[in-house]
Amino acid sequence: MTAIINKIEPIVINRFYEHPPEKVFAAFSCKKAFEQWIAPSDNIDTRVLLHDFRINGLYRIEFSIPEIGKSFLGGEFIHIDCPRQICFTWLWEEPYIHAGVNSLVTVDFIELNGSTKLSLTHEMKACLHSNQLNDILSAGKVL
Amino acid sequence: MTIQYKNSLDRTFHALGDESRRKILAMISHKQRCTAGELVDIFNVSQPTISKHLKVLETAGLIVRHVKGRHHFFNLDIKGLKEADIWINRHLTFWENNLDRLGLFLDDETKETK
Numbered sequence: 001m002t003a004i005i006n007k008i009e010p011i012v013i014n015r016f017y018e019h020p021p022e023k024v025f026a027a028f029s030c031k032k033a034f035e036q037w038i039a040p041s042d043n044i045d046t047r048v049l050l051h052d053f054r055i056n057g058l059y060r061i062e063f064s065i066p067e068i069g070k071s072f073l074g075g076e077f078i079h080i081d082c083p084r085q086i087c088f089t090w091l092w093e094e095p096y097i098h099a100g101v102n103s104l105v106t107v108d109f110i111e112l113n114g115s116t117k118l119s120l121t122h123e124m125k126a127c128l129h130s131n132q133l134n135d136i137l138s139a140g141k142v143l
Numbered sequence: 144m145t146i147q148y149k150n151s152l153d154r155t156f157h158a159l160g161d162e163s164r165r166k167i168l169a170m171i172s173h174k175q176r177c178t179a180g181e182l183v184d185i186f187n188v189s190q191p192t193i194s195k196h197l198k199v200l201e202t203a204g205l206i207v208r209h210v211k212g213r214h215h216f217f218n219l220d221i222k223g224l225k226e227a228d229i230w231i232n233r234h235l236t237f238w239e240n241n242l243d244r245l246g247l248f249l250d251d252e253t254k255e256t257k
Binding site for chain 1: 152153156157160229230231233234235236237238239240241242244245246247248249252253
């Protein structure tokens with residue numbers, strides 16, 4: 001159980017792609033391209049229902065999972081710095097098991113000799129609240 | 144100021160987002176049962192500080208309190224941790240698969256444009 005406690009940190013995944021950051025970034029910013037790969041497997045039919053790629057723009061995705069049904073996921077693009085960083089909120093809809101859990105995805109695109117190092121961080125928004133709480137506590141303010 | 148969470152998992156991650164609370168949980172897990180006084184001695188912090196952390200952990204459903212006379216004992220509640228573990232594993236698998244697919248998509252797109 002201690003192992004679980006210790007791994008409660010944001011999910012961080014790094015990948016290297018032999019393509020320039022502009023191209024990797026476009027796979028997120030272009031609705032048609034995004035729909036091509038944002039599915040966990042080939043047998044999950046995926047439709048990007050909404051993809052308003054601008055700050056405060058919304059997105060919504062439908063996943064059709066065989067023998068289970070449809071799941072919907074959505075969020076808001078809260079930071080866009082082409083072709084360096086995208087940050088968006090992540091919220092599953094009912095009746096999915098994790099519906100209502102607020103989380104945040106940050107994707108960094110780092111140029112390395114014409115290729116791209118992609119670094120994806122997925123964290124619970126509550127973790128951010130926790131840091132803010134610590135700041136307040138350390139400043140000696142009363143909650 | 145009180146933070147309101149709509150989902151129990153939000154509360155769980157808020158509680159676990161603090162390193163001190165993770166250490167307290169790990170200690171309770173290791174000892175199986177602890178009093179607040181024992182945790183004060185182990186971590187060398189004040190009673191109010193430990194009480195505040197224990198309250199957050201208890202509200203998040205990560206520990207359970209048992210009162211015996213004047214003593215309050217705390218045990219780990221595995222259910223809350225398992226829920227967090229499921230969230231992490233599902234999203235880790237989701238992104239690993241998707242980012243593999245992103246690589247294939249980028250390679251295919253390059254081949255098509257050549």
